[in-house]
Amino acid sequence: MPFPRGKKPSAAGGTKTSKVGATSTENQEEGSQVKRSSSPPHGAPKKRTAFIDITNAHNLQISLPVRKKDAGKKDAGKKATKKVAAVPAKNQANLTKSSSVSSEGTTSEKTDTEEDEKSEGLKTDASSPVVEPADDAPPAVREIPAHLRKQHIPKEFDIDSENSEDGFMCPEYAKDIFDYLKEREEKFVLCDYMPKQPSLNPEMRAILIDWLVEVQENFELYHETLYLAVKMTDHFLEKFPIHREMLQLVGSTAMLVASKFEERSPPCVDDFLYICDDAYKREELIAMEANILQTLSFDINIPIPYRFLRRYAKCVSAGMDTLTLARYFCEMSLMEMELVTERGSLLASACLLMALVTKDLGGWTPCLQFHSGYAASDLAPVVRKLYGMLLAPPDDKLRAVRNKYSHKVFFEVASLPLVDSDVLENVLAPPCDASPPDLDVKPKLE
Structure with missing residues (x-):
C-alpha cells in the first residue's frame, strides 16, 4: 500500500533505540522531502532570477567582517575552554583569577573597540560613510549657473501653474520653450524672393498655397503641417530657382516632408502623386524631397x-x-x-x-x-x-x-x-x- 508523500510509516514495535533511530530517519527524510518540494514539478520550466546569467549573483558569496570577528571569537572561546579543561582542578581557580586581573584593561579596550567596529559596520551597511567637514571649511554650496536658473514670472502673468500636474504641457519651462523659438526665428527670416524666381509671380504662389490648404483639409492633417509646408516652400524658393511647371511638385513634396515631421501617420508617396493627378513620377518626387532637405541643410524645425x-x-x-x-x-x-x-x-x-x-x-x-x-x-x-x-x-x-x-x-x-x-x-x-x-x-x- 503506498504511503502519503513526505511521510513514513512508524514501526509498530521494537526497542526504544529502534524508535529513536526510526525517528531520526524520519526527520532526515522529512527534511530532504521539504527540500524536494521547492523544486519544480516534472516538465515545468526552471525558475531563475532576472539577469542571473549576466550578474552571476547565484555564485557570489558575501562575507561580512562582523561575522568573521564573531566566528573568531567563537573559535577563541572554544580553544580557551579546552585549555581550561586541561588544567588541573586545583590550579583552575588561580588561573582564572590571574587571567582576569592581567587582561582587565585589555578586555575592556577590546570590548570598546569591537562595539565601535560593529557600529561603524552597521553605518557602512546602512548608508555611505559620512565625512564630517572641518570647522574652518567653507560650506559646500554649488551655485546654479545663470542659464539654468528658473525664469522668474510674476504671479499675474503666470499662465502655466494651472497645468502643474500635466507633464505634457511642460509647465516648468513652457515660457523658456517659446522664448527659444522666438530667438530661433532670427535664423529663418525671409525676404521677398520673387525677383530671384523669373518664372514665378506672387499669384502663382498664392494659388499653390490655396491648393495646399485643400490638401491639408482632405487628408485631415494638422494645421502645423500646413504652416510648416508653406515655410519650407518659401525657404526653398528663396535659395533655389525653379520653373513654374515644378512649383506644384515643390509644394506637394514640402507637404510630404512636413507630414513626416508632424503627423503620427503621414500619407505615403503614392497619395501625393495621386493628388497631383500623376503629373510627376515617383522618382521625381523622391529626388525633390532630397533636394529640399539638402537645400535647407536638413534644418526644418522652423518656428511657425x-x-x-x-x-x-x-x-x-x-x-x-x-x-x-x-x-x-x-x-x-x-x-x-x-x-x-x-x-x-x-x-x-x-x-x-x-x-x-x-x-x-x-x-x-x-x-x-x-x-x-x-x-x-x-x-x-x-x-x-x-x-x-x-x-x-x-x-x-x-x-x-x-x-x-x-x-x-x-x-x-x-x-x-x-x-x-x-x-x-x-x-x-x-x-x-x-x-x-x-x-x-x-x-x-x-
Whole structure:
C-alpha cells in the first residue's frame, strides 16, 4: 500500500533505540522531502532570477567582517575552554583569577573597540560613510549657473501653474520653450524672393498655397503641417530657382516632408502623386524631397505662427471661437507675399489682436506683452497689412481658406464682418499719444 508523500510509516514495535533511530530517519527524510518540494514539478520550466546569467549573483558569496570577528571569537572561546579543561582542578581557580586581573584593561579596550567596529559596520551597511567637514571649511554650496536658473514670472502673468500636474504641457519651462523659438526665428527670416524666381509671380504662389490648404483639409492633417509646408516652400524658393511647371511638385513634396515631421501617420508617396493627378513620377518626387532637405541643410524645425498663436491665446483665456477667428486671419495671411517677410510670433500676435478687437474683448494686455515681447505699437504695421488684405474683394480662384472657415465646425468665422477701422486704430495707438493717427496711414484701412 503506498504511503502519503513526505511521510513514513512508524514501526509498530521494537526497542526504544529502534524508535529513536526510526525517528531520526524520519526527520532526515522529512527534511530532504521539504527540500524536494521547492523544486519544480516534472516538465515545468526552471525558475531563475532576472539577469542571473549576466550578474552571476547565484555564485557570489558575501562575507561580512562582523561575522568573521564573531566566528573568531567563537573559535577563541572554544580553544580557551579546552585549555581550561586541561588544567588541573586545583590550579583552575588561580588561573582564572590571574587571567582576569592581567587582561582587565585589555578586555575592556577590546570590548570598546569591537562595539565601535560593529557600529561603524552597521553605518557602512546602512548608508555611505559620512565625512564630517572641518570647522574652518567653507560650506559646500554649488551655485546654479545663470542659464539654468528658473525664469522668474510674476504671479499675474503666470499662465502655466494651472497645468502643474500635466507633464505634457511642460509647465516648468513652457515660457523658456517659446522664448527659444522666438530667438530661433532670427535664423529663418525671409525676404521677398520673387525677383530671384523669373518664372514665378506672387499669384502663382498664392494659388499653390490655396491648393495646399485643400490638401491639408482632405487628408485631415494638422494645421502645423500646413504652416510648416508653406515655410519650407518659401525657404526653398528663396535659395533655389525653379520653373513654374515644378512649383506644384515643390509644394506637394514640402507637404510630404512636413507630414513626416508632424503627423503620427503621414500619407505615403503614392497619395501625393495621386493628388497631383500623376503629373510627376515617383522618382521625381523622391529626388525633390532630397533636394529640399539638402537645400535647407536638413534644418526644418522652423518656428511657425500657429504655435505662437495658441500660446498667446492662452494669455487672455480666449475661447475657441476667438482662437478660430485668429487662425482664419493667420491662414489667410499665408497667401500674401507681402507678409512672407514677417516673423511668425509677430504675425500671430497681430492676428490675435485683430480677433480680440473684432470680438470686442479688449486690446493688447500686459500679460500678452510680457509673453510675446511685443507692444501694441509693434503690431501696428502688421495689423494694418492684415486689415487691408481682408478688406480687399475676395478672389474667386482663392476660395479654399474662406470656404474652410465658413463651416460650422469653425464657427463660420469667415462670414463675420470686419471691425471698424477707427476702433482698430484706437487700440493700436500708444496710450501716451493723444494725437490722431497719421493721415497717410488711415486710408489704408478704408
